[in-house]
Amino acid sequence: MPSTNPFRAIKPIPFADELFTISHNTVMKTSIRGTATSAKSVPLLRKSRKKEAARIELLSRELRERLFRIVEDFPTLQDGHIPDFYIEILDLSFSIDKIRQTLGSLSGSADLVWKIKREYLGTVWHANSVLATKDLRRAAFGRMESVIKKLKSRLEFLESVRREMRLMPGIDFEQPTFCIAGYPNVGKSSLVNGVTSATPEIGAYPFTTKEATVGHLEIPVYASSSHKKPLTHIPCQIVDTPGILDRPLDERNEIELRALAALKTLAAAIVFIFDFTQQEAINAQLNLFNQIINEFPEVPLLLLFGKADLLSHEDTNSLEAFWKENFSTYEFNLVTMNDPSSIHSRLEHFFKTNQNQITTIMRQQNILAED
Ligand SMILES: Nc1nc2c(ncn2[C@@H]2O[C@H](COP(=O)(O)OP(=O)(O)O)[C@@H](O)[C@H]2O)c(=O)[nH]1
Numbered sequence: 001m002p003s004t005n006p007f008r009a010i011k012p013i014p015f016a017d018e019l020f021t022i023s024h025n026t027v028m029k030t031s032i033r034g035t036a037t038s039a040k041s042v043p044l045l046r047k048s049r050k051k052e053a054a055r056i057e058l059l060s061r062e063l064r065e066r067l068f069r070i071v072e073d074f075p076t077l078q079d080g081h082i083p084d085f086y087i088e089i090l091d092l093s094f095s096i097d098k099i100r101q102t103l104g105s106l107s108g109s110a111d112l113v114w115k116i117k118r119e120y121l122g123t124v125w126h127a128n129s130v131l132a133t134k135d136l137r138r139a140a141f142g143r144m145e146s147v148i149k150k151l152k153s154r155l156e157f158l159e160s161v162r163r164e165m166r167l168m169p170g171i172d173f174e175q176p177t178f179c180i181a182g183y184p185n186v187g188k189s190s191l192v193n194g195v196t197s198a199t200p201e202i203g204a205y206p207f208t209t210k211e212a213t214v215g216h217l218e219i220p221v222y223a224s225s226s227h228k229k230p231l232t233h234i235p236c237q238i239v240d241t242p243g244i245l246d247r248p249l250d251e252r253n254e255i256e257l258r259a260l261a262a263l264k265t266l267a268a269a270i271v272f273i274f275d276f277t278q279q280e281a282i283n284a285q286l287n288l289f290n291q292i293i294n295e296f297p298e299v300p301l302l303l304l305f306g307k308a309d310l311l312s313h314e315d316t317n318s319l320e321a322f323w324k325e326n327f328s329t330y331e332f333n334l335v336t337m338n339d340p341s342s343i344h345s346r347l348e349h350f351f352k353t354n355q356n357q358i359t360t361i362m363r364q365q366n367i368l369a370e371d
C-alpha cells in the first residue's frame with residue numbers, strides 16, 4: 001500500500017550552520033579552470049580575480065539551490081495541491097500562515113544571496129591586488145553566511161513540522177475512508193483489527209496524545225445480486241481516532257473540536273458502534289450518536305450493535321424494538337467483533353447501498369475529480 005502522507009517525502013531539513021558549512025566546503029574543494037598555479041602565462045592577479053569571482057558565483061549558486069530545494073520539497077500548501085485533510089491538520093498543529101511565511105523567507109534569502117553575489121563580482125574584477133581579491137571573496141562569503149544564519153530558527157521550525165507530520169499514518173485519499181465513532185470500550189479497535197487485511201498502521205496525529213489507527217480492506221463489488229464472482233474489489237480504509245469521535249461534544253477541548261473539523265474532510269462514511277452491555281452509559285451513547293449525526297449530516301452512517309454474544313435473547317429483542325421505534329432510518333445490525341466475516345458482509349452491503357452518496361462526498365472533499 002503506497003503511503004500518501006506527503007510529509008514523508010520531505011528530506012530532513014539541515015541546520016543553518018550545517019547548510020552553510022557544507023556549501024562552503026563544496027565550493028572550496030572545487031577546482032576552477034584556468035587558475036592553476038601551473039598556468040604560468042597568465043598573470044597572478046588575473047588568476048586570482050578569476051578564482052575568487054568563481055568561488056563567489058559557486059557559493060551563491062550552491063546556497064540558492066539548497067534553499068530552493070527545501071522550499072520545493074515541501075508540499076504546496078494551496079487549495080487542491082494536497083488534500084484538505086492535511087491542510088486542516090497542519091493548520092491545527094502549526095499554523096499554515098507561519099509555514100507559508102517561513103517558506104517565503106527562505107526564497108527571500110535565496111534572492112538576497114544572489115544580490116550579494118552580483119554586488120561583489122564587479123568589485124572582485126576590479127581589485128588591484130591578489131590580497132584584495134581574497135578579502136573581497138571573504139567579505140562576500142561572510143555576508144552570505146549571515147543571511148543563512150538568520151534562518152536558524154526558521155529552518156528548525158520547518159524541521160519540527162516535517163518530523164511531526166511524517167508520523168501520521170499514511171492515508172490514501174483516492175480511497176473511501178470509514179471513520180469509526182462510538183463510546184470508549186464499545187469495540188472500535190477490535191473492529192479495525194478484525195476487518196483489516198494487513199496489520200493496521202498506527203501513527204500519531206500531531207494534535208492528539210493518543211495514537212490513530214488506519215486499517216485497509218477490500219470491498220467486493222458485484223455486477224448484480226445474482227453474480228457469485230465479484231466484478232472488482234474496491235480498496236477502502238478504516239480509521240480510528242481515539243479521543244475525537246468517542247465523547248460528547250461539550251467535553252471536547254478546542255483542539256479536539258478542530259480535529260473533528262479535519263475529519264469532516266476525510267470521512268466518506270461513518271461506522272457508529274453501540275454497546276448495550278454498558279448499561280450505565282446508554283444515555284451517553286445515545287447522546288453521542290445524536291451529536292455525530294448532527295455533525296456529519298450528509299455522511300452515510302453504518303450502525304453496528306456490538307457484543308451480541310453478551311446479550312440475552314430478551315435484551316436483543318427489546319433493543320431491536322426500541323431501535324425500530326426511535327431510529328428507524330438506520331438499519332439494525334447486531335454483530336460481534338470476533339466474527340469479522342459478518343462485519344465484512346455488513347460493510348459490503350452498506351457500501352453497495354450507499355455507493356453514490358459516498359462518491360458524491362468524496363467529490364465534495366476534492367478527493368475524487370469531477371467527471
Ligand atoms: N464479547 C465481546 N467482547 C468484545 C466485542 N467487541 C469488543 N469486545 C471487547 O471489549 C473490550 C473493548 O474493546 P475495544 O475494541 O478495545 O474498544 P474501543 O475502546 O472502542 O476501541 C475489549 O476487551 C474487547 O475484547 C464483542 O463483540 N464481543
Ligand SMILES: [Mg+2]
Pocket residue numbers: 188189190242
Ligand atoms: Mg480503542
